[in-house]
Amino acid sequence: MDRIAQEFVMRTDMLRSPGSDVMERNYKDELHLWSLESIARLAFGIRVGCLGMNLTENTDVMRLIRSTQMYFRCLGKLIFSLPLYKVVPTPTWRKLAAAQDTFFRLSENYIKQVLTDSGDGDPETQDSLLLHLLRKSELSKEEVSATITDLFQGGIDTTTNGMMYSLFALAKNPEVQDLVCQEIRTHLPEGARVTPEVLGKMKYLKAVIKETFRLWPVIFGTARQYDYDVVLGGYDVPAKTEILVHHRVMCRQDKYFRDPLTFDPTRWLRDETTSRVPTYLFMPFGHGVRMCIGRRFAEQQLQLLIIRMLQRFHVECEEAELRQVFSLVLLPDRNPRFMFRRRQGETA
Numbered sequence: 619m620d621r622i623a624q625e626f627v628m629r630t631d632m633l634r635s636p637g638s639d640v641m642e643r644n645y646k647d648e649l650h651l652w653s654l655e656s657i658a659r660l661a662f663g664i665r666v667g668c669l670g671m672n673l674t675e676n677t678d679v680m681r682l683i684r685s686t687q688m689y690f691r692c693l694g695k696l697i698f699s700l701p702l703y704k705v706v707p708t709p710t711w712r713k714l715a716a717a718q719d720t721f722f723r724l725s726e727n728y729i730k731q732v733l734t735d736s737g738d739g740d741p742e743t744q745d746s747l748l749l750h751l752l753r754k755s756e757l758s759k760e761e762v763s764a765t766i767t768d769l770f771q772g773g774i775d776t777t778t779n780g781m782m783y784s785l786f787a788l789a790k791n792p793e794v795q796d797l798v799c800q801e802i803r804t805h806l807p808e809g810a811r812v813t814p815e816v817l818g819k820m821k822y823l824k825a826v827i828k829e830t831f832r833l834w835p836v837i838f839g840t841a842r843q844y845d846y847d848v849v850l851g852g853y854d855v856p857a858k859t860e861i862l863v864h865h866r867v868m869c870r871q872d873k874y875f876r877d878p879l880t881f882d883p884t885r886w887l888r889d890e891t892t893s894r895v896p897t898y899l900f901m902p903f904g905h906g907v908r909m910c911i912g913r914r915f916a917e918q919q920l921q922l923l924i925i926r927m928l929q930r931f932h933v934e935c936e937e938a939e940l941r942q943v944f945s946l947v948l949l950p951d952r953n954p955r956f957m958f959r960r961r962q963g964e965t966a
């Protein structure tokens with residue numbers, strides 16, 4: 619993952635506009651390439667070549683990205699509309715089904731490729747989640763394929779947007795960015811590998827990511843139903859009622875967070891303030907048995923890329939504010955224009 623993060627930083631470096639340092643490309647598409655390359659490495663143990671070439675919409679990797687975006691957009695619409703699609707295949711339902719068909723077909727190609735090549739002993743492929751599940755779990759081959767494909771898709775749009783919000787937060791809070799850089803310099807000597815021990819020491823960086831998710835959660839909420847009637851907070855809640863914890867609404871309230879709209883990572887480092895946060899208030903990855911299975915992986919991906927980015931660049935952004943729009947995933951309402959300025963001592 620570290621290698622992918624470093625390659626992505628090099629790619630960002632090459633794509634900056636000479637002179638102005640502005641990223642002229644759609645940086646969200648760029649981040650999609652990084653997240654897809656990373657998740658493919660985890661799921662299948664292979665490199666899918668997102669970072670090395672000039673990709674057109676006509677390639678498998680771009681089709682995977684676009685079908686994931688379409689799937690989330692349609693699912694977001696269907697979840698909060700009259701469930702007509704259960705009676706007739708509505709246009710949104712058909713788009714969702716087509717997007718999923720494309721995604722499953724392409725994912726299946728990777729699965730076949732790995733299963734065909736698994737005898738060749740490539741250690742990275744041997745280390746893949748796919749082969750691991752096939753060897754160690756009691757799941758059938760079909761169940762493993764479905765699980766891997768689910769996970770593969772779950773890891774694309776989410777991490778992309780999490781990274782987008784993290785970069786935005788760092789760009790708009792240069793003093794925070796400087797402190798993260800200081801932490802990186804303290805724990806990671808020039809040219810060294812990022813190990814789990816190094817990541818374990820990056821307390822401030824982890825607080826920055828938490829604070830980013832507090833203000834810009836990627837998933838809008840966590841929903842659950844009880845099978846029986848309950849009383850919650852003094853309200854009678856009949857069985858099967860959908861109960862939703864809306865992450866963004868909850869995390870921006872001053873009854874839970876001091877100066878809720880201020881980006882302040884230190885609130886996650888101080889006991890006396892965090893103790894005011896009810897246990898189930900901050901859960902950007904959900905909670906319980908259905909919580910995000912990719913959480914640790916996503917956090918590690920974000921940590922690695924932020925480290926490698928800030929080692930090379932000072933990040934700035936033209937937009938003053940980023941609003942969020944609902945598409946199941948909460949998306950930025952525009953593509954922010956980032957500037958990546960080489961840090962002093964960083965040469966080509």
Ligand code: HEM
Nearest residue numbers: 772773776777780836837902903904905908909910912916
């Ligand atoms: C910033 C990144 C991510 C965020 C914010 C996020 C958030 C979430 C949330 C809130 C849920 C629902 C949990 C619940 O209802 O309790 C979820 C489920 C899930 N996530 Fe993630 N996720 C992220 C990245 C990933 C990655 C990288 C993967 C794959 C490696 C992944 C795979 C999944 C899967 C498969 C589920 C469904 C779990 C189930 O239904 O049992 N996610 N995620």
